[in-house]
Amino acid sequence: MTDVDGLNAGYARDLFEEYLENPEAVPSEWRLLFESGDSEIVATHPGLARLLEAAANGHPAPAPAPAAGPAATAPPPQVEPVSDELLGAVAAAMALVKAHRMHGHLAAHLDPLGSEPPGDPALEPERLIPKLTPELQARVPAAVLRMYVAGDTLADALPRLSATYTGTIAYEIEHIADHEKRVWLRQAIESGKYRTPLSAEKKKELLARLSRVEAFEQYLRRAFLGQKQFSIEGLDVMVPMLDEAIELAAENGAHEVVMGMAHRGRLNVLAHTLGLGYDSILREFEGERTIEAVVATDEGGTGDVKYHLGAAGTRSTPAGDITVTLAANPSHLEAVDPVVEGRARAEQTDRSTRYGLHDPNVALPMLIHGDASFPGQGGVAETLNLSALEGYSTGGTLHLIANNQVGFTTDPSEGRSTRYSSDLAKGFDVPIIHVNADDPEAAMSVVSLALAFRRRFESDVVIDLVGYRRHGHNEQDEAAYTQPLMTAQIAEHPTVRDQFAKLLVAEGVVTEDEGDDLFAQVTSELKQAHEALKATFGAPLPAEGKIPFSSGDGVVTAVWPIGCGS
Numbered sequence: 001m002t003d004v005d006g007l008n009a010g011y012a013r014d015l016f017e018e019y020l021e022n023p024e025a026v027p028s029e030w031r032l033l034f035e036s037g038d039s040e041i042v043a044t045h046p047g048l049a050r051l052l053e054a055a056a057n058g059h060p061a062p063a064p065a066p067a068a069g070p071a072a073t074a075p076p077p078q079v080e081p082v083s084d085e086l087l088g089a090v091a092a093a094m095a096l097v098k099a100h101r102m103h104g105h106l107a108a109h110l111d112p113l114g115s116e117p118p119g120d121p122a123l124e125p126e127r128l129i130p131k132l133t134p135e136l137q138a139r140v141p142a143a144v145l146r147m148y149v150a151g152d153t154l155a156d157a158l159p160r161l162s163a164t165y166t167g168t169i170a171y172e173i174e175h176i177a178d179h180e181k182r183v184w185l186r187q188a189i190e191s192g193k194y195r196t197p198l199s200a201e202k203k204k205e206l207l208a209r210l211s212r213v214e215a216f217e218q219y220l221r222r223a224f225l226g227q228k229q230f231s232i233e234g235l236d237v238m239v240p241m242l243d244e245a246i247e248l249a250a251e252n253g254a255h256e257v258v259m260g261m262a263h264r265g266r267l268n269v270l271a272h273t274l275g276l277g278y279d280s281i282l283r284e285f286e287g288e289r290t291i292e293a294v295v296a297t298d299e300g301g302t303g304d305v306k307y308h309l310g311a312a313g314t315r316s317t318p319a320g321d322i323t324v325t326l327a328a329n330p331s332h333l334e335a336v337d338p339v340v341e342g343r344a345r346a347e348q349t350d351r352s353t354r355y356g357l358h359d360p361n362v363a364l365p366m367l368i369h370g371d372a373s374f375p376g377q378g379g380v381a382e383t384l385n386l387s388a389l390e391g392y393s394t395g396g397t398l399h400l401i402a403n404n405q406v407g408f409t410t411d412p413s414e415g416r417s418t419r420y421s422s423d424l425a426k427g428f429d430v431p432i433i434h435v436n437a438d439d440p441e442a443a444m445s446v447v448s449l450a451l452a453f454r455r456r457f458e459s460d461v462v463i464d465l466v467g468y469r470r471h472g473h474n475e476q477d478e479a480a481y482t483q484p485l486m487t488a489q490i491a492e493h494p495t496v497r498d499q500f501a502k503l504l505v506a507e508g509v510v511t512e513d514e515g516d517d518l519f520a521q522v523t524s525e526l527k528q529a530h531e532a533l534k535a536t537f538g539a540p541l542p543a544e545g546k547i548p549f550s551s552g553d554g555v556v557t558a559v560w561p562i563g564c565g566s
């Protein structure tokens with residue numbers, strides 16, 4: 001007999017939820033069990049009795065009610081007699097729930113610059129037929145709607161449903177053809193399983209990380225005015241998101257994270273995700289303007305490779321050390337994508353036997369795309385097309401679109417024919433999660449959801465991180481010439497670090513001084529590294545003539561450059 005009561009209770013509950021969605025989806029022995037009216041079976045399986053009781057009180061199980069046992073002896077729930085009005089309200093309520101799952105993204109608040117989402121009439125309860133007034137909503141039992149948000153009636157549950165689907169995260173999951181994936185995603189999203197609030201300590205760590213990201217870019221801009229840096233500012237949260245992804249990959253047993261990206265934010269990623277020392281990066285900048293910096297090491301430092309240079313670092317995580325590699329890339333946008341997949345696949349394949357055993361848990365591929373290049377470059381479609389083929393699969397790639405809402409000087413409406421930068425991925429049955437880059441806690445949570453999905457289904461996932469570009473494309477152009485309104489708005493917009501620091505001060509997690517100190521500390525580290533570097537100019541080469549390595553943030557134990565592209 002199938003065990004409902006022992007270790008399998010959680011599994012049985014999951015199966016039961018699936019059974020409620022679609023009785024045919026569960027194995028026949030479980031279906032028989034759930035439909036069993038046999039009082040003896042129920043009496044000897046209290047777990048089954050509880051499931052059936054829950055169904056009788058809430059979820060309307062299509063099974064006949066048990067004839068006897070604990071569920072049968074419970075007093076019958078008080079149910080309102082079914083009127084045509086109530087029947088109509090239930091039908092409208094089901095449409096409303098479906099509309100949130102399918103079109104909630106149209107009403108979500110994804111743009112840090114505050115542009116109004118278009119919304120959709122199907123999301124407005126009072127526009128449905130019959131009108132779902134608050135009174136009528138209060139008469140619709142939430143349990144019949146098969147949502148995973150809390151609440152006894154639609155009136156209780158709707159604000160939660162709305163906050164889930166139209167807040168600072170938006171989901172596109174209903175295009176997925178696989179029923180199991182859709183149900184898994186709805187459950188994961190609506191239950192809030194991956195949106196647990198961060199502890200005070202984690203919030204402080206996040207603020208420290210954001211401070212490091214911003215202080216680094218600001219220092220470079222002040223010290224090397226007018227030199228290209230392809231600043232990350234406006235998408236700063238990308239760095240802590242990558243931290244989170246690396247930690248989760250390690251927790252899941254990966255030895256390596258294989259990354260690929262273009263220019264945007266690359267210096268920040270090299271410094272803080274890969275652990276390339278500040279001195280190495282500063283040397284590249286100095287190399288662009290002084291011959292002393294170029295001759296100070298035999299590896300040069302001419303500044304032209306920092307957006308193409310690959311690197312690898314070893315990172316300590318609570319689950320152990322993990323190697324993080326960033327593939328060298330040419331200027332040709334997205335050309336690095338299949339290279340990353342090939343490297344990940346090679347890493348995941350055990351070639352010690354002639355069969356070449358493939359284990360996708362061994363390495364996590366992560367691709368960072370531009371919002372113009374993701375729909376614009378054919379290599380993205382080609383890479384997605386390989387993703388589910390047995391011979392090429394890497395068990396799911398985490399795609400992160402660094403969406404700053406502009407492609408050099410091109411507005412989205414002039415650069416693509418689709419609403420979202422990510423729309424191409426829909427054809428590949430991939431979940432798409434959009435998140436507002438000014439909500440760092442939300443951004444962290446979508447990484448855990450994405451990687452849980454990858455772990456469960458070995459599928460690609462796309463995160464569309466919607467931010468903005470605080471400066472020009474590469475610090476040598478004036479953004480106000482081509483995007484004057486947006487640029488003026490950004491100039492008035494506080495940085496994500498400022499906003500988060502203010503929030504944490506209001507919550508009593510840090511004091512204002514502590515917040516300021518986190519920032520000042522990074523600036524002082526950069527200054528020291530810069531002064532130490534300048535002191536080496538003109539000095540004789542060290543014996544080995546190598547670029548000195550150092551760690552960016554205390555979590556990296558080693559880093560080494562691995563060649564460069566064009």
Ligand SMILES: Cc1ncc(C[n+]2csc(CCOP(=O)(O)OP(=O)(O)O)c2C)c(N)n1
Pocket residue numbers: 264331332333369370371372373374377402404406407408473
């Ligand atoms: C294949 C290719 N086409 C054009 C370019 C020139 N180019 C470099 S960056 C860029 C804009 C890319 O915009 P987006 O993908 O949104 O990234 P962002 O720079 O905004 O971060 C262009 C067109 C290139 N490097 N490669």
